[in-house]
Amino acid sequence: MGFLVLAAVVIAAAHYYLWRRLVVDTTRPGRWRRVFTWAVAGIASVLLLTLTAGRFMDLTWLAWPGYVWVALMFYLTLILAVLEIPRLVARKTVAVDEDRRRLLGRGVALAAGVGAATTVGFGIASALGPPEVTRVPIALPRLDPRVRGLRIAVVSDIHLGPLTGIGHTERIVRLINESEADIVTIVGDLVDGTVAELGDLARPLADLERPSYFVTGNHEYFTRGGPQQWVDELERLGVRCLRNERVEITHGGGVFDLAGINDLGGRAFAEPPDLSRALDGRVPDRAVVLLAHQPVQVGDAAGHGVDLQLSGHTHGGQLWPFGAVVKAQQGAVAGLSEVDGTQLFVTRGAGYWGPPVRVGAPPEITVVELT
Incomplete structure (x- = not known):
């Protein structure tokens, strides 16, 4: 039980961070922000369901998206964390309004998304390929x-x-x-x-x-x-x-x-x-x-x-x-x-x-x- 509670806390914290960087920093308040917010909540729920209920019932159909998202979540969080320093430097040294701030956020999100997807894509090919x-x-x-x-x-x-x-x-x-x-x-x-x-x-x-x-x-x-x-x-x-x-x-x-x-x-x-x-x-x-x-x-x-x-x-x-x-x-x-x-x-x-x-x-x- 303790492990599950810890996992839930870590997953919630990671998804909150991803929501801030991938949704709040890239969208205006309104319809699309609500849509992406629900999307983040949904994928977090899929992950929690995979890690918990999957132990007691057959949820094979959820395992692939759930576990692949674990890797994507990890590398998105890692890359975004690394990009925090240049992001903060850019915001401190360049006068930006809300539109430019969103543009910067979108650039950071795009870089993290491409980096995480590429890393995980090669990682899947390695895991599913023949052992050396x-x-x-x-x-x-x-x-x-x-x-x-x-x-x-x-x-x-x-x-x-x-x-x-x-x-x-x-x-x-x-x-x-x-x-x-x-x-x-x-x-x-x-x-x-x-x-x-x-x-x-x-x-x-x-x-x-x-x-x-x-x-x-x-x-x-x-x-x-x-x-x-x-x-x-x-x-x-x-x-x-x-x-x-x-x-x-x-x-x-x-x-x-x-x-x-x-x-x-x-x-x-x-x-x-x-x-x-x-x-x-x-x-x-x-x-x-x-x-x-x-x-x-x-x-x-x-x-x-x-x-x-x-x-x-x-x-x-x-x-x-x-x-x-x-x-x-x-x-x-x-x-x-x-x-x-x-x-x-x-x-x-x-x-x-x-x-x-x-x-x-x-x-x-x-x-x-x-x-």
């Missing part, structure tokens, strides 16, 4: 030499939902199969809904051609009924779920451990991440690769001597400049880094959440080659 397949070699000093060259496909944040369609899953599966990976890892946030709602969209995962493993993300715990329904469904499709457990991966006569822990969201379901349990009984000098949805879990991984943690969750920021906020919260946004001797690789994810828009953070599937 990136290849990253990562050296693990403790890795059995016979395992060197093993390729791990890492995909996260697929976010199957009412806006994606089955083609989204089919394309991801095809790209993974074409990558010639030896094993496949799905590092959380696969879905935004129940098996009853989205089971058909997940069906192509049965076509993955290599051994496949999954760990929960926070969105699996947001789903009505919890994550167990998806654990059961994925097992039926041939994807093994690692829930605070590990498996031995053999390759070329060598062995390493692949461990997976629950997302931090599991704490509310009495299913917290438990790395001690996942690593219990393992050979101490054997290399271990950990699947953990959130990068911030790397602190625990380092404390347990994990060689490499593979994570997602961040979407690479998804909408610039949110990457800075994500880094402050998670410690890493994308790519390879190191924390207290444990290497951390964060993939940008193959889908999107909320707006079908990615700006400065194109979708990706990563193939990690162990060396």
Whole structure:
């Protein structure tokens, strides 16, 4: 409830600001100002309905305009805020009457509108386009030499939902199969809904051609009924779920451990991440690769001597400049880094959440080659 109240306050404040700059500053009092005022109120209502009632009923027909407007609203607000300084300078240094003030307001509104529409347009093309397949070699000093060259496909944040369609899953599966990976890892946030709602969209995962493993993300715990329904469904499709457990991966006569822990969201379901349990009984000098949805879990991984943690969750920021906020919260946004001797690789994810828009953070599937 607290989140919804905060969201409503932020949305109301943003729309009031947009109304002032896009309506009041560009029109005379009268009919057109009333028309545009009602239009702003209407789109704000659509957005609130999408974010609230959409959780409890099927409002797919509202999702596209509602979520696209989220991105437009954000970039309109951002650009208008940046333009406040030259706008104020112009008003202070040039004597203007009401007509010229409106002309200035219209120029600012046009610049913001063109900038926001262009940014969001390219962002939609990026989000809905095919994920980039990136290849990253990562050296693990403790890795059995016979395992060197093993390729791990890492995909996260697929976010199957009412806006994606089955083609989204089919394309991801095809790209993974074409990558010639030896094993496949799905590092959380696969879905935004129940098996009853989205089971058909997940069906192509049965076509993955290599051994496949999954760990929960926070969105699996947001789903009505919890994550167990998806654990059961994925097992039926041939994807093994690692829930605070590990498996031995053999390759070329060598062995390493692949461990997976629950997302931090599991704490509310009495299913917290438990790395001690996942690593219990393992050979101490054997290399271990950990699947953990959130990068911030790397602190625990380092404390347990994990060689490499593979994570997602961040979407690479998804909408610039949110990457800075994500880094402050998670410690890493994308790519390879190191924390207290444990290497951390964060993939940008193959889908999107909320707006079908990615700006400065194109979708990706990563193939990690162990060396």
